[in-house]
Amino acid sequence: xxxxxxxxxxxxxxxxxxxxxxxxxxxxxxxxxxxxxxxxxxxxxxxxxxxxxxxxxxxxxxxxxxxxxxxxxxxxxxxxxxxxxxxxxxxxxxxxxxxxxxxxxxxxxxxxxxxxxxxxxxxxxxxxxxxxxxxxxxxxxxxxxxxxxxxxxxxxxxxxxxxxxxxxxxxxxxxxxxxxxxxxxxxxxxxxxxxxxxxxxxxxxxxxxxxxxxxxxxxxxxxxxxxxxxxxxxxxxxxxxxxxxxxxxxxxxxxxxxxxxxxxxxxxxxxxxxxxxxxxxxxxxxxxxxxxxxxxxxxx
Amino acid sequence: xxxxxxxxxxxxxxxxxxxxxxxxxxxxxxxxxxxxxxxxxxxxxxxxxxxxxxxxxxxxxxxxxxxxxxxxxxxxxxxxxxxxxxxxxxxxxxxxxxxxxxxxxxxxxxxxxxxxxxxxxxxxxxxxxxxxxxxxxxxxxxxxxxxxxxxxxxxxxxxxxxxxxxxxxxxxxxxxxxxxxxxxxxxxxxxxxxxxxxxxxxxxxxxxxxxxxxxxxxxxxxxxxxxxxxxxxxxxxxxxxxxxxxxxxxxxxxxxxxxxxxxxxxxxxxxxxxxxxxxxxxxxxxxxxxxxxxxxxxxxxxxxxxxxxxxxxxxxx
Numbered sequence: 001x002x003x004x005x006x007x008x009x010x011x012x013x014x015x016x017x018x019x020x021x022x023x024x025x026x027x028x029x030x031x032x033x034x035x036x037x038x039x040x041x042x043x044x045x046x047x048x049x050x051x052x053x054x055x056x057x058x059x060x061x062x063x064x065x066x067x068x069x070x071x072x073x074x075x076x077x078x079x080x081x082x083x084x085x086x087x088x089x090x091x092x093x094x095x096x097x098x099x100x101x102x103x104x105x106x107x108x109x110x111x112x113x114x115x116x117x118x119x120x121x122x123x124x125x126x127x128x129x130x131x132x133x134x135x136x137x138x139x140x141x142x143x144x145x146x147x148x149x150x151x152x153x154x155x156x157x158x159x160x161x162x163x164x165x166x167x168x169x170x171x172x173x174x175x176x177x178x179x180x181x182x183x184x185x186x187x188x189x190x191x192x193x194x195x196x197x198x199x200x201x202x203x204x205x206x207x208x209x210x211x212x213x214x215x216x217x218x219x220x221x222x223x224x225x226x227x228x229x230x231x232x233x234x235x236x237x238x239x240x241x242x243x244x245x246x247x248x249x250x251x252x253x254x255x256x257x258x259x260x261x262x263x264x265x266x267x268x269x270x271x272x273x274x275x276x277x278x279x280x281x282x283x284x285x286x287x288x289x290x291x292x293x294x295x296x297x298x299x300x
Numbered sequence: 301x302x303x304x305x306x307x308x309x310x311x312x313x314x315x316x317x318x319x320x321x322x323x324x325x326x327x328x329x330x331x332x333x334x335x336x337x338x339x340x341x342x343x344x345x346x347x348x349x350x351x352x353x354x355x356x357x358x359x360x361x362x363x364x365x366x367x368x369x370x371x372x373x374x375x376x377x378x379x380x381x382x383x384x385x386x387x388x389x390x391x392x393x394x395x396x397x398x399x400x401x402x403x404x405x406x407x408x409x410x411x412x413x414x415x416x417x418x419x420x421x422x423x424x425x426x427x428x429x430x431x432x433x434x435x436x437x438x439x440x441x442x443x444x445x446x447x448x449x450x451x452x453x454x455x456x457x458x459x460x461x462x463x464x465x466x467x468x469x470x471x472x473x474x475x476x477x478x479x480x481x482x483x484x485x486x487x488x489x490x491x492x493x494x495x496x497x498x499x500x501x502x503x504x505x506x507x508x509x510x511x512x513x514x515x516x517x518x519x520x521x522x523x524x525x526x527x528x529x530x531x532x533x534x535x536x537x538x539x540x541x542x543x544x545x546x547x548x549x550x551x552x553x554x555x556x557x558x559x560x561x562x563x564x565x566x567x568x569x570x571x572x573x574x575x576x577x578x579x580x581x582x583x584x585x586x587x588x589x590x591x592x593x594x595x596x597x598x599x600x601x602x603x604x605x606x607x608x609x610x611x612x613x614x615x616x617x
Contacts, residue, residue: 041413092598098412099359103553103597106546110590118584225542229424232417267432274421274428281418282406 008140013262014255019147019216021254022154023049024273026209027231028238028246029157030202036165036241037178037198040101044085044109045206046228047116052078052207053219054116057125067130075207081112082203086196109224116221124220127211150212157205158243165243174198226270230257233277239287249288252276301478308561309474316467320460332572333459337531339571340466344524346552346563347470347477348517353549354557355481356513357493358408361545362419365426366518368540369396370525372430372437375535379446380436386449389526396522397515404514408507423545430537442536449530462531469527470564473520477560480516489513543586547574550593556603565604 027049034042052074059070085108093104130149135142165171176184177194185191210219234253238245253273261269280287301309316336323332345367352358373392377383383391407418431440438444449456449465456462480486491499492506500506529535547570555566573592578585600606 041417043416089594089598096597096601099353099357099557100597100601102359102413102416103549103593107590107594107597110546110586110593114584114587114590118587122583226424229417229421233421236414236417265432268428271425271428274425277421278403278407278418278425281410281414281421285410285414 005140009262011139011141013258015141015143015147017255017258018251019144019150019254020213020257021234021251022150022247023209023213023227023250024231024234024253025238025247025250026154026157026205026212027227028233028235028250029161029243030206030209031232031235032241032243032246033161033174033202033205034198035178035235037174038090038195039178040090040105041232042199042202043102043105043228044112044224045202045231046224046226047109047112048078048082048203048206048224049210049213049227049231050116050219050221050224051081051112051203052210053127053214053223054120054125054210054221055207056127056211056214057120057219060127061125067128070127071130071208071211074211075204078207078210079200079204082199082201082206083196085203086199090195090199091192109228113221113224120221122221124218125214126218127214129215130212144216146212146215150216153208153212154247157208158247161205161243170194170197229277230270230273233273233280236277236285237280237287239289242287242289245287245289301475301482305478305561309471312561312564313471316471320463324460333463335572335575336568337459337462337466338528338575339568340463340470341524341528341531342548342551342571343470343564343567344473344527345521345548346567347473347560348520349548349552350557350560350563351477351480351489352513352517354552354559354563355486355493356489356510358510358514359412359416360419360514360517361416361542361549362403362423362426363517363521363548364540364542364544365423366396366400366521367525367528367544367548368426368430368537369399369518370522371529371535371540372443372525373522374526374529375443375446376436378530379443385447385526385530389523392526393519393522396518396525400515400518401511404511404518405507408510408514420542420545423542427537427541430540437537438535440537442534444534446529446533446535448533449527466527466531469523474560474564481560485509485512546593547589550589550596553596553601553603554592556605558602559605562603562605569604 027045030045030048031041034040055074055077056070059065059073060067065073089104089108093101096104129144129146131145133145135144165175173184173189174194174197176189177191181191213219230253234246234250237252238247238249253276256272256276257269260272319336320333323329345363349360349363352360370392373395374385374388377388377391378385403422407415407422410418430437433439451461451465456465488499488504488509491502491504492509496506551567551570552563553566554570555564556562574585578588581588596603
């Protein structure tokens with residue numbers, strides 16, 4: 001094989017892997033936020049991504065908003081869905097067993113998926129890219145402009161969240177609620193509100209990922225489950241609760257998937273991320289960047 | 301089995317025995333026998349789930365995958381290699397047991413959400429393999445022309461024959477499960493559910509028992525899968541996806557997770573709901589499923605059997 005085209009193909013796979021990987025990272029961050037506050041794994045997380053993408057389609061095509069406005073509208077509306085999920089469902093289940101909680105979030109995910117099918121049907125939808133123009137050509141590999149946007153959105157989210165949780169009073173209060181809810185309540189933190197905030201925030205971030213990916217890979221009602229699972233893989237691999245870890249792990253998953261699709265078999269590309277998820281859960285549940293001591297305190 | 305369980309057993313067996321005699325002459329509901337064959341097949345899966353999730357407290361979102369492993373092993377061995385179905389069945393069960401054992405040892409060290417995610421991921425992987433290995437499984441378009449079953453040299457043709465065969469197996473499995481629950485292992489499983497570290501401190505080999513009950517539930521699911529294959533004689537990967545794992549769990553939850561009778565009741569009820577009464581919703585039946593799942597988990601977490609008056613239900617296992 002010609003070495004130039006081989007190099008170009010390699011670069012192309014790397015770029016597309018990193019792009020999709022960043023999306024997984026955003027999904028993972030959604031899991032992390034809810035986990036950080038409630039120690040719940042929200043099985044409906046992937047559906048927020050799907051909803052974000054489809055709401056953006058609704059706002060651009062039906063209401064004719066410009067893409068930038070549609071982005072924020074979709075993020076806000078999906079955030080409201082997360083808000084409603086906590087308020088109407090999770091709050092009622094506060095005394096449930098872990099098993100019931102799992103079933104409940106799965107039930108919510110089925111309802112969201114079913115409703116999406118009801119409104120949008122089974123067809124995949126596309127969205128115009130955030131900025132138009134031809135892709136950049138770097139060493140023979142094409143970089144879509146949308147990919148740059150995806151990187152920018154994720155970088156912004158990660159930086160903001162890191163500051164939010166490390167520096168702001170609200171962020172610290174959220175972490176405290178997770179660590180020890182009764183002690184947090186004792187020092188005056190409204191734990192229920194923190195949980196509500198976490199679901200809203202997590203849904204909004206999922207939606208941001210969904211809107212960003214739709215111009216590249218389209219969006220349909222049943223994409224949520226797989227995106228959610230892969231995002232969870234990134235969350236575990238990066239160490240649950242860690243934003244930077246999720247970012248790196250998401251990219252690792254995206255690269256693995258992209259190389260598998262490019263060099264091995266495109267049919268099995270979805271399995272790669274899942275196999276990595278299983279390996280991470282089985283052999284390193286504290287994640288690549290989590291500490292073993294901290295992991296012992298968590299409820300694996 | 302307690303005397304109460306024996307009473308329910310006899311009543312249920314009589315009901316099942318006479319059921320076809322009542323519904324078959326009535327034209328409008330004569331196909332209920334067919335629905336009940338499916339209900340019986342699903343009950344075998346759900347009894348395994350009841351042991352694993354209701355009694356031992358270990359969640360598995362991969363039962364449809366084991367159901368599929370049994371179904372496809374039987375399908376491939378009989379349709380492609382001409383093996384006798386009765387020989388293919390244990391082969392499927394063995395494969396399911398092996399897979400469950402290999403996955404179960406690391407997976408069952410996890411708890412709660414993590415175990416759920418791990419089994420969910422595993423289930424999706426199996427579904428991908430079933431869809432991708434086109435040369436073996438026929439891929440997304442599925443397999444056809446799988447032979448039916450023969451009992452003592454006679455080809456099982458009628459629904460009635462299938463009905464009695466499947467329900468006989470269900471009652472045998474039921475007896476076996478009751479036997480396990482009233483043994484040392486059954487008490488150990490309940491101890492694991494209550495408080496795992498306490499059970500371990502009392503000398504219960506928790507890790508081993510958890511894997512064993514996982515393997516058992518996989519074998520039951522695989523067995524049911526084999527019967528399913530030979531009954532419908534065609535296979536498609538979409539019968540073994542995540543939604544089906546959730547459906548099985550829903551069946552057990554509706555009846556009551558911590559009771560084998562609950563599993564049986566819930567499965568029969570939900571099979572009728574799914575096969576009969578939700579057809580009007582077509583594609584949107586998934587919404588109804590989600591709603592039922594949510595309502596049951598929120599308001600009736602112990603299932604329909606928890607509505608039975610407490611005195612009668614005291615120590616119901």
